[in-house]
Amino acid sequence: MTKSDVMRAVRITRHGGPEVLESVRVPVPVPGAGEVLVRVGAVALNNTDLWTREGAYGRPDDPQARSGWRGPVDFPRIQGADVAGHVVAVGAGVDEVLVGRRVVIDPALYDGDGPDAHPVGLMGSERDGGYAEYVTAPAKQAHDVTGSALTDDQLATLPTAYGTALGMIERGRLRKGETALVSGASGGVGIALVQIARARGARVVAISSGTKIAAVREAGAHEVVDRAGDVVGQLRAAAPEGIDVALDVVAGELVGDGLPLLREGGRWVIAGALGGYGVAFDVRRLYLHNAQVIGSAMHTPAHFDLLMDLARQAAVQPVIAAAFPLEQAARAQEELARRGHVGKIVMHP
Incomplete structure (x- = not known):
């Protein structure tokens, strides 16, 4: 050459x-x-x-x-x-x-x-x-x-996609037996999050919509909630004991709405802003429960x-x-x- x-x-x-x-x-x-x-x-x-x-x-x-x-x-x-x-x-x-x-x-x-x-x-x-x-x-x-x-x-x-997903999972310290929430679950990073979290032995609750829900289940999600409905209500039903680690590529309103779903010491890991980069949440849900919001780039x-x-x-x-x-x-x-x-x-x- x-x-x-x-x-x-x-x-x-x-x-x-x-x-x-x-x-x-x-x-x-x-x-x-x-x-x-x-x-x-x-x-x-x-x-x-x-x-x-x-x-x-x-x-x-x-x-x-x-x-x-x-x-x-x-x-x-x-x-x-x-x-x-x-x-x-x-x-x-x-x-x-x-x-x-x-x-x-x-x-x-x-x-x-x-x-x-x-x-x-x-x-x-x-x-x-x-x-x-x-x-x-x-x-x-x-x-x-x-x-x-x-x-x-x-x-x-x-x-x-998988590098970003693995970075989120590592920074969020997801462990076997914990419950993981995956937003934007039908996208490249979302499918990667579902597959890797499932392989780690986590219980995976994913957010998707319409015809994509079946494919997200096939990728390994234990439960899939429809983002077209009452997301928080569906998540409470799917994970009544709360979420240990949220793996979020959507952000926007989901952060403020979802933080109260975290268990004590829960981690909310953000690696995207498909739902908007302007975020507001009740900071008491953070410090009163020893929760963490973690940024993760790749x-x-x-x-x-x-x-x-x-x-x-x-x-x-x-x-x-x-x-x-x-x-x-x-x-x-x-x-x-x-x-x-x-x-x-x-x-x-």
Whole structure:
């Protein structure tokens, strides 16, 4: 492979709707020192793709500002955080034994080298991602899953959705025998939360709606309440002794309404704001019951190592809702935004 080689990619040069996604031919990236070059087998879509494209993250000093995940996006930017594929080349200082290995890339940019480092950036936002035929990544974040029974499509769904889910479960200290509430249970993170919490031996009470309820039950939820009805009333009936850990990607009014459902010492973990980022709750429900509200953004390196162990064992079975060719990235993102699916949407370069 030479520097003159080109590849197909989809990138954005500004914030906006699906129309800002450009299908282009660009040079194949060259792996730097400590990096690998991966031929993308599959790339999964996430809400972060939509929000980065729209600039919907806001800034601490201006919640309405157009911004990427952790600040202004350096355009042009190739989107796509979640990649499964094969290593085809390595940079200086990287063992060539990696060439040919099947890998999943940890897409986080961390604030340090330790196992508990915090993610402060994301592939597809703060560096180029996998909406392309090839992508580079730090070699230490290309995890060898060569022996996994999961398909490339399934492996590609893991980094952001399952990484976020596992980060929430770890930060919420969910234990066997506890009752977990999962909001937004039919989405990518929601299905991951249901599957991992069930595998941990928790009793899972999920919130979903309509035709998706059966699929959420099939994923492992013990009880599913319909968000179109009286959610709090249904939750009280489904978990009369209360909730130990809420795993919440919805936020909004659910936080204020749901906090009184927590048991003593309960934990409410938030990793999304599909229901709105403006939250109000009775603070007495927090301090009088030794409860905690915990923010959770993605995963740590230690969490991702645990996730890759699950991948190698095929201990979770990601649900694929649809697959699109790379050239239909705009259509794929529109499908994601409609939220009519259960599981994950992937693309094939």
